[in-house]
Amino acid sequence: MIRMVAVRLLLTLPILLGVSVVAFVLMRALPGDFAQASAGTSTISAEALDTIRRNLGLDLPVWRQYLRWLGATLSGDLGLSFTTRRPVATEIFPRLAVTAELTLIAGLMAGLMGVTTGLLSARLRGVAEWAVRGWNSLLLAVPNFVIATLIVLLFGLYFPSVGIFNYVAFARDPSGNIASLLLPALSLALTVSVTISENTRAAVLEVSSQDYVMVAKAKGLRPRAILRDYLVRNALTPVVTVTGLQLAALLGGSILIETIFTIPGMGQYLFDSIASRDYPAIQAIVLVAATIVLLMNVLVDIAYARVDARVSYE
Amino acid sequence: MPASMPACRMSDVARRPTRRPRTTAQVLVTVGLVMLAVLIAVALFGPSLAPYNPTRTSPASLDGPTLAHWLGTDSIGRDVLSRLIVGGRATLLITFVAVAIALAAGLILGLTSGYIGGAVDLVIMRALDVVFAFPVFLLAIAVVAALGPTLPNLILTIAVVYTPTMARVVRGPVLSVKRWDHVEAARSVGIGEFTIAVRHVLPLVISPVLVQTSLTLANTIFTVTALSFLGLGPPPPDPNWGSMLAEARQFMELAPLTVIGPSLAIVFASLTFIVLANGLRDVLDVAGR
Numbered sequence: 001m002i003r004m005v006a007v008r009l010l011l012t013l014p015i016l017l018g019v020s021v022v023a024f025v026l027m028r029a030l031p032g033d034f035a036q037a038s039a040g041t042s043t044i045s046a047e048a049l050d051t052i053r054r055n056l057g058l059d060l061p062v063w064r065q066y067l068r069w070l071g072a073t074l075s076g077d078l079g080l081s082f083t084t085r086r087p088v089a090t091e092i093f094p095r096l097a098v099t100a101e102l103t104l105i106a107g108l109m110a111g112l113m114g115v116t117t118g119l120l121s122a123r124l125r126g127v128a129e130w131a132v133r134g135w136n137s138l139l140l141a142v143p144n145f146v147i148a149t150l151i152v153l154l155f156g157l158y159f160p161s162v163g164i165f166n167y168v169a170f171a172r173d174p175s176g177n178i179a180s181l182l183l184p185a186l187s188l189a190l191t192v193s194v195t196i197s198e199n200t201r202a203a204v205l206e207v208s209s210q211d212y213v214m215v216a217k218a219k220g221l222r223p224r225a226i227l228r229d230y231l232v233r234n235a236l237t238p239v240v241t242v243t244g245l246q247l248a249a250l251l252g253g254s255i256l257i258e259t260i261f262t263i264p265g266m267g268q269y270l271f272d273s274i275a276s277r278d279y280p281a282i283q284a285i286v287l288v289a290a291t292i293v294l295l296m297n298v299l300v301d302i303a304y305a306r307v308d309a310r311v312s313y314e
Numbered sequence: 315m316p317a318s319m320p321a322c323r324m325s326d327v328a329r330r331p332t333r334r335p336r337t338t339a340q341v342l343v344t345v346g347l348v349m350l351a352v353l354i355a356v357a358l359f360g361p362s363l364a365p366y367n368p369t370r371t372s373p374a375s376l377d378g379p380t381l382a383h384w385l386g387t388d389s390i391g392r393d394v395l396s397r398l399i400v401g402g403r404a405t406l407l408i409t410f411v412a413v414a415i416a417l418a419a420g421l422i423l424g425l426t427s428g429y430i431g432g433a434v435d436l437v438i439m440r441a442l443d444v445v446f447a448f449p450v451f452l453l454a455i456a457v458v459a460a461l462g463p464t465l466p467n468l469i470l471t472i473a474v475v476y477t478p479t480m481a482r483v484v485r486g487p488v489l490s491v492k493r494w495d496h497v498e499a500a501r502s503v504g505i506g507e508f509t510i511a512v513r514h515v516l517p518l519v520i521s522p523v524l525v526q527t528s529l530t531l532a533n534t535i536f537t538v539t540a541l542s543f544l545g546l547g548p549p550p551p552d553p554n555w556g557s558m559l560a561e562a563r564q565f566m567e568l569a570p571l572t573v574i575g576p577s578l579a580i581v582f583a584s585l586t587f588i589v590l591a592n593g594l595r596d597v598l599d600v601a602g603r
Contacts, residue, residue: 157570
């Protein structure tokens with residue numbers, strides 16, 4: 001077990017390194033001068049620019065700049081924000097917690113909806129199956145930011161008394177905080193639930209064609225018991241992993257949703273950083289998000305191997 | 315059709331379920347193609363179809379629907395219907411060109427990787443894994459923000475972001491098809507490896523690629539409109555659905571149609587490709603995702 005975790009993590013290392021290169025190049029590929037952008041103004045003396053350049057190490061060869069940056073990043077130094085002049089690391093983590101909470105609630109909602117509709121379409125035939133298929137196709141066609149905008153419109157028109165831009169910090173009011181995240185999470189969850197639904201359906205159908213289900217049926221077990229003890233239990237393993245793998249979609253989607261509902265998470269931070277051309281922040285957000293997705297994938301693999309003895313990643 | 319299907323399955327247990335009958339799938343493909351034709355026709359002939367100049371402002375701002383303006387006007391008095399008709403052009407142009415590039419790159423990389431195998435496979439797939447590690451939308455937004463939202467930048471970014479998906483869909487089946495007997499037979503009569511890969515392996519893996527292309531088109535519609543929604547789309551003043559939706563948000567309680575119009579347009583465009591993908595999956599007998 002420990003060996004497997006180690007192997008999986010080792011395999012992830014080169015990808016992480018590649019991710020860091022992409023994040024580094026992204027910032028160096030900017031139009032114009034990085035030192036100029038860092039100064040935040042175009043009216044600056046040549047000497048001052050030189051000083052900034054030396055301080056940032058921009059006079060070094062590119063590969064040394066990269067190593068220097070990588071070393072700093074590994075020791076938790078993500079650079080200084082261009083706009084606030086504070087360390088990006090201290091800016092990013094409180095926001096990451098907010099996004100993590102939003103993503104978690106959305107993931108739970110998507111799981112609940114997806115498993116329900118997936119089970120329905122696998123167990124019922126005819127009209128119900130078609131209703132679920134149509135519903136899924138429709139959900140797949142409506143982007144989360146459109147859903148969010150329509151939710152805002154709906155509440156603005158018909159329930160103006162319900163405040164929907166009322167984000168409160170968890171520390172101040174836990175239940176109010178969760179309540180304020182429900183609608184944003186719902187707009188994130190709908191699209192993701194489709195993938196979970198289709199995978200649940202496929203998994204249940206796969207399991208129902210297994211011999212042990214036929215045996216259970218033949219010996220006269222009630223359908224409800226078969227569903228509970230055989231189908232759901234065995235079908236849920238792949239479903240859980242799929243839900244885990246949807247994290248990337250949820251993280252990407254939260255950029256839009258946070259902007260629409262004015263939630264102070266990573267997405268809104270990215271949006272603000274782009275608006276103010278705060279490149280160290282953009283770089284850090286991209287890096288942190290990719291790292292989280294990669295680690296989550298490793299976690300999913302390990303969890304999968306834990307529950308399914310046939311899987312090995314040697 | 316499915317409602318009238320007799321319950322002819324021997325039992326739920328022994329049968330793998332329900333591939334829909336061919337005819338239904340063909341209906342789906344037909345519907346998808348008709349929707350696609352409408353989209354393309356409106357994009358091509360939009361400027362002559364639109365009743366007004368989509369960028370011309372007028373004092374009649376945020377009017378409700380009238381005979382003169384069927385969907386009303388926006389906050390600076392532009393005709394919403396005209397803007398909707400013309401607003402799909404840039405989105406569709408970016409979508410089609412970007413997905414075409416991603417498809418070509420995916421085919422080349424996936425075929426090379428899967429057919430040659432070994433170290434080549436390892437290097438290509440790990441490189442693609444790097445791109446794959448970034449949430450698609452986050453990478454797109456960061457690259458476009460860094461390079462600037464011009465048409466070529468948007469197209470290239472989106473092409474890069476979707477290439478790994480395409481390459482994976484090609485590579486998977488290539489791995490098994492290359493071991494089939496007809497490949498061995500071709501090799502034994504002296505046909506070159508390149509010809510075998512292109513003429514005898516590629517045609518057999520094209521079905522899942524078509525389905526994935528259709529799904530990627532739908533996803534790209536999302537990505538492009540979402541980027542425009544955040545102000546990172548094709549530059550103004552030409553209208554496009556994403557930025558129309560963003561602009562309309564400020565005044566949406568006063569003029570709901572300015573929000574609902576672009577929303578429906580975006581949904582129609584992505585639904586086109588989803589319907590097409592669903593139909594193609596059944597017609598070509600591709601296993602579910």
